Amino acid sequence: MRILLIGYGKMGHTIERLALAKGHEIVGALTVEDADQLATYTADQVDVAIEFTSPVAAVGNILTCFEKKIPVVVGTTGWLEHLSMVEEKCQQLQGTLFYASNFSVGVNLFFHFNEYVAQKMQHYPEYQVQVKEIHHVHKLDQPSGTAISIADGILKHYPQKQGWKNEVSQEQDVLSVVSKREGEVVGTHIVQYTSENDTFELHHIAHSREGFASGALLAAEWLPGRQGIYGMTDLLQL
Numbered sequence: 001m002r003i004l005l006i007g008y009g010k011m012g013h014t015i016e017r018l019a020l021a022k023g024h025e026i027v028g029a030l031t032v033e034d035a036d037q038l039a040t041y042t043a044d045q046v047d048v049a050i051e052f053t054s055p056v057a058a059v060g061n062i063l064t065c066f067e068k069k070i071p072v073v074v075g076t077t078g079w080l081e082h083l084s085m086v087e088e089k090c091q092q093l094q095g096t097l098f099y100a101s102n103f104s105v106g107v108n109l110f111f112h113f114n115e116y117v118a119q120k121m122q123h124y125p126e127y128q129v130q131v132k133e134i135h136h137v138h139k140l141d142q143p144s145g146t147a148i149s150i151a152d153g154i155l156k157h158y159p160q161k162q163g164w165k166n167e168v169s170q171e172q173d174v175l176s177v178v179s180k181r182e183g184e185v186v187g188t189h190i191v192q193y194t195s196e197n198d199t200f201e202l203h204h205i206a207h208s209r210e211g212f213a214s215g216a217l218l219a220a221e222w223l224p225g226r227q228g229i230y231g232m233t234d235l236l237q238l
């Protein structure tokens with residue numbers, strides 16, 4: 001497959017290494033300096049683009065891919081306030097987008113178990129639920145996209161919670177999502193239930209970026225030929 005990497009940082013480099021090992025071709029790898037090159041690529045040259053850039057760059061890149069009819073896999077987080085506009089544009093331009101806040105298979109299983117546990121725990125108000133995430137100090141967005149997905153999964157099953165806040169909140173109708181930035185931590189997510197008597201946790205620790213990269217590649221191999229917006233529940237058996 002001919003892959004265009006939009007963003008050639010930590011994730012871009014990891015995806016390139018895994019893609020070459022699987023026999024794919026990298027037709028380009030764009031950074032801030034050559035961002036304007038994206039508009040020069042056509043669907044004849046690229047089977048799929050993989051976008052891991054920054055919260056401010058992602059939406060523009062997605063729209064350019066729609067205009068160019070290049071299917072795009074997006075891992076960049078921190079842009080979801082624009083999702084409804086992107087959905088409209090996707091329909092209008094007959095675009096193709098695959099988005100996941102986290103491409104690792106383990107985290108997507110975690111999302112599933114998180115909802116199962118929340119469904120049970122909402123009946124036990126003596127347990128206080130909290131989401132925690134720890135990432136490297138270079139991360140631009142807070143809370144992580146994965147933590148937002150986890151919080152949304154809990155809120156679906158907790159009618160007594162009205163929303164989440166990125167702080168330790170004492171408000172009973174608020175789900176606390178707490179962020180920490182530490183060294184080079186790849187990505188750790190915790191859902192904690194605490195009562196006076198005990199604590200239990202769901203804990204996911206990414207040991208490297210390879211899990212994210214291999215999931216993004218799976219999505220890239222699956223996406224060409226499709227139209228519309230997809231996510232990991234379309235790809236994995238959960």
Ligand SMILES: NC(=O)C1=CN([C@@H]2O[C@H](COP(=O)(O)OP(=O)(O)OC[C@H]3O[C@@H](n4cnc5c(N)ncnc54)[C@H](OP(=O)(O)O)[C@@H]3O)[C@@H](O)[C@H]2O)C=CC1
Nearest residue numbers: 007008009010011031032035053057075076077101102103
């Ligand atoms: N969904 C998932 O599974 C995962 C998501 N992420 C998310 O992916 C994003 C990127 O992460 P990461 O690779 O660690 O970040 P890095 O900062 O290491 O890399 C970002 C890259 O994007 C480039 N870039 C920025 N703006 C543009 C633009 N307009 N056009 C082309 N390239 C651009 C940067 O260029 P330059 O080198 O010139 O600065 C850099 O090469 C983040 O939002 C992160 O949260 C990360 C891991 C997993």
Ligand SMILES: O=C(O)C1=N[C@H](C(=O)O)C[C@H](O)C1
Nearest residue numbers: 077101102139144145146187
């Ligand atoms: O910025 C990162 O590094 C990561 N970002 C994603 C997120 O915001 O959830 C996924 C992963 O945790 C790594």
